[in-house]
Amino acid sequence: MKALQIIFLACVLVGIAAVARAPDPYLRAAAAGHATAQDTPPPDDYTVDVNVSTDSVAGTTTWTYTINRPLSIAKESPHFTVDFGSCGGESPTMASVISASVNGVDWSNNISGAEGGTNCTVPSTNVLKFDHLPLFQTQYVIQFTLNDIYPPMDTTAWLSTSMSCNKKPTLGPGCRGFRRTTTMDADPSLVGKLYNDINTYMRTFGFDYTENPNCTGGFGGDINGVHAQAALDPFYNRYVFQFFIHIDPVMDGDRCSSSTVDRQRNEMKSATNNTTWAPIQGNWDEWQIIEWKFKIPAGFQPTSSFCHIQQLKAQDGPNNGSALITITPRANSNGSNKRIQIIHSVDGAPTGKGTIVDNVPLSAFEDQWVQVREEIHYEHAGTYAVTITRISDGAVLVNFRDDNIDMWRIGSSYIRNKYGIYRSLAGGMLNRTPVGQSPLLKNESIFLRDWRIYEKNTNPNPELPHD
């Protein structure tokens, strides 16, 4: 009996020893301190290229998004979502989709008009989502055709699973019935170039750069200064326009004027020409959408006087002195309370609405690219709508709309759009020594890029003045 017990005991001990040596990593991951981590951050990015074709006979637009990404063998099929809500009620919806395909395969049974089932936070309620994209693909060619003509506008797309969400700015179908009349961005060929070359470049796209301090005579001219340049932007890793206004070494003026000596101006604008470039201007009863981006450097110091970075302003007519709309950084007289304002003016008429947007902290803009989108109906009972969205996080900094606002100047034929820095010397006079400008004023700059202008209800006689 004792021998049998010893055999039993030996069996148990052998078994325990063998089991005790078995690996069980799931309970001891923390004990593996000597292991060397090899993994690197995942290459989970992707690129998306957009192509749009319009069939003017059929009245349709076909959108093709070509997505390239690294191979993924993750179990989950990705989803691709495009924000369709770029133009409110004039945007397409899922009902506008005539056909849809992925890599040439009919996908119309795998699209939806709402976000869901992914890890994305999509603010828009009007999207087109392609579900269950094929696994193990490094390229997706996603195509859909819409039942009307929608011009390209800035929007957002997401490639997502329940585990990940990769958001990209891209182009998407915009406002039904509008047509895009121009786009412009800075170009690397402009590096090192000054006023003349920049002006020549801009005129190709329907803009010009003639209102700057690169002049002689009068007051505030500086032909040796750099007033604008193409600068490499680290956020976009591409060249953008940078416009300067100087206190030192030469105090800039207003186009070397001898009369407007109380201000400084360095602006580009839609070309002063209402025949060739009428589509870039706002003409009577036209609808226009103006998209552009700007970045205000950190530390930008406004004063309590005007400092316009954009103006919508009549070129001609008896009442073209003040702009209809200005976007203006402003501060209190001591420099505090730095904020962004948008001001509406009707040149003394009682319909002027004054400051329509106020108290948006300038800090929300500093060193941040923002997307501006303005929608205008140029008539006396017109429309002005503006959204300003911070690119980095999608925060909507300004969202204003008024569908009964006077957006015309009596006797004018066209309204220009102008960009740059046009500011008061805040007590200073260039024809005085010392000038006596506000001590808050210093050299400043603003970054600008990516203009897109759209138009509908085009005026057939844009050159004719209208009351």
Added chain:
Amino acid sequence: MTKSVSLFSVSAALAFSALLVSGTAAQASPLFTQMTTPPTQEFYSDSQAQFVDGVLAADDFTLGSTGTIRAVSWQGAYSPAGAPGLADSFHINIYADPIGSTLLASFALGADVNRSAAGGTVGAGDILYNYVAALDGGGFTATAGTRYWISIVNDAAFSFADAWTWAGGASGAMRASVNNGSSWVTTAGSTNFALDSQPVPEPATLGLLSLGVGLIGVARSRRRQRQ
């Protein structure tokens, strides 16, 4: 003597029972462990998957000191069935870096893998399984500081309707090959696996263990009857 042996036998049996219940291995020797706990992602790694003839997943490891890998543990699931369908047929390959250049060792495990439910799910509710397998033929000796790649694939004739997936995390980088290893590319993710210098219990050892425990019970029963 009879009394002392009986007490020891009872203690040993209780300890083993505790091991079986908890799965804890008190003196194991992990060489490398890579875990996302709980796993959040599944990566196809079987011989048949959607649209392609096989998908292989591989991840890298480097040991801090030279050691012989005699056992591999990993986690996985069956998708979209959520539970095993056909018999497993695992295959583990170890490659030199860069993967695909040189196959250093290949272990055809078949179904000779200890599979147990891990007590949770992964992804959209697939049952998560733990797997442990011994590497036969003396295992594989990895040199300290050298980067290797390990591929674990289930070769069973699954279809996409019941594919095997290797569990892990969404972050990190691994390598993958579609169309049965025609080329390897970097992909996002991190698989759950561990390498151990000690082998897993052989089935014969487990049988001996079970026999011993059973006989202890018989002996205790007989002793009570005599008393």
